[in-house]
Amino acid sequence: MPDITLKRLAEMLNLSISTVSRALKDHPDISKETRQKVKELAAVAEYEPNTYAINLRTNQSKELAVIIPTIANDFYQSFISSLEEEVRLYGYSLMMLQSGDDPLIEQQNLKRCRQGRVSGIFISVTTKTTDIGNFYKQGDHPIPIVFFDKVPAAESCIKICVDDVMAAAIAAKTLIAKNKLNILGVFGNEELSITKKRLSAFTETLRVANAEVRLAIYHAGSINESFEVVMSKLARQQPDAIFCMSDEILIGVMKAVQTLQLRVPDDVGIIAISEGQVPTFYYPQITYIETSGFKLAKSAFVKMMACIAGNTGTHEIKINSTLVEGGSL
Amino acid sequence: MPDITLKRLAEMLNLSISTVSRALKDHPDISKETRQKVKELAAVAEYEPNTYAINLRTNQSKELAVIIPTIANDFYQSFISSLEEEVRLYGYSLMMLQSGDDPLIEQQNLKRCRQGRVSGIFISVTTKTTDIGNFYKQGDHPIPIVFFDKVPAAESCIKICVDDVMAAAIAAKTLIAKNKLNILGVFGNEELSITKKRLSAFTETLRVANAEVRLAIYHAGSINESFEVVMSKLARQQPDAIFCMSDEILIGVMKAVQTLQLRVPDDVGIIAISEGQVPTFYYPQITYIETSGFKLAKSAFVKMMACIAGNTGTHEIKINSTLVEGGSL
């Protein structure tokens, strides 16, 4: 049996293709009875409109794409999960592409999006992406791009990210409020802009709040490095609290805390900036400043819809973080 | 500037559309010089073939879809991550859809896939999906479906899943080999078929291997329930090892182990069936039987390519698990 098309339906009903087409979309021109008849047949014949034909004809699609370094990351996971939900609610579909943090693959993915004629692209760029000139192609209909999380420095693009300064500042203030004055701060790779932002906001906030505070800073690029930092520096430092810049670092720190048989929060307090999953893995649960992908996704989607509607507007959005109290401080 | 089409290129070169089309795909009929000229112009003009037109014309596409309950799960995350890589390497794109474990949304997603005329669907069904009759629609070109992980009971479908029996058996044998004879087994929701399979294989293997073994079984549907089980039953049971059926359960168990200040593996041994991420969050790392989505994804993709090529073949594939030694036993 061949696929059911408008033409087939029209033949079966002795109507023209356009009448069938209009009946199916409740065009007011078509009589009630005809509409009825057409819809009935379409239902029993299980007619499925051909999306390719529609997209070709109307020169637009209900497909969006998201490009991320890797999905194997709590933050992107929560972002994509929320985004997919939102996208589906609005009748769109979501194409998922990973760059593996490789600018070359990122470019290839961008090309695939263009060829696939997606209506919009959400992208968190690789750590090596500097120039975004070739993200946009000339033409009447440039594809709207919403940058999120890892965004380029360029001014002239739409970007949505976590307010790193705010998140780090909240962490610092919370530590001060709990009267923690001897702090070990474990941060990520020194080169990354996210590390720089969080580090400077953290130290600055501490400094302003209390001149007495003692702060030791270390960098760790992986769970294991973070583990090693605590294992090797804790004894000398004797901190009363440890600040973890990210989930990865938190995991390493907690591994060490357990190995050293330290009690949280009695022996040492813990606070982290986190997506929110990992802190619940411990007991007591870790106090954290949440940077969930959830809010980011909602905001990015709203922005995308605005872009598609031709309405650009604000160019940089920062998503607030909030403190989630656990029992670790 | 309008989008570049074959027609535009043809006009600019004073050639016919068909010549341009053929030149671009290295058709042997076309002379070398013409091919050269056409390709050069296409490159500088940044011609991007219109995928919708191609798909409409050829009645096929390079799009695949994956439907899962939720992406917020280590296993699906590793599955999708691997799948996307594979898919991309073969020039396909991957549409991602979540069902939220709701059969209704699952059906809607299936419909979207049909309308989107995807070339194939990977799906892990909801826990409530029983009938898969409406997964297939009549027609000349039914969309190939590869079921994975949570697969329907029906015989007549292609399914790929973890070998639950093998995984549980390995866990049991490992416990026996380490001379653990007083075991606490924490399993998931009793209703789920995965729980039933792992539970029966586990108990049966233990029984066969050593009649002396003492085994206490509990069920937990969440991290917290798993935590509670250990907190409330451990003292009475005094097990020398705990078996965790899944990552979720492992997390709860470890929370309790830490709360109770037990040393692993001295006070109690731990073994789990896991995707492989979570076991590295602890020190010593947890010994686990891996059920990573990685192998599953590769296998599912190969199967899909075979289906698309018209070659169906084997109908059920079980993916082996292997023991990954940590220091927790």
Added chain:
DNA sequence: GTGAAAGCGCTAACAA
């Protein structure tokens, strides 16, 4: 070696 023409399934302006 190249071009003309038909047609994939659909929408929408224009006719009737």
Added chain:
DNA sequence: TTGTTAGCGCTTTCAC
């Protein structure tokens, strides 16, 4: 209220 027609961008058969 319904039908006719053109055409979206592409592939492919058949002429030349």
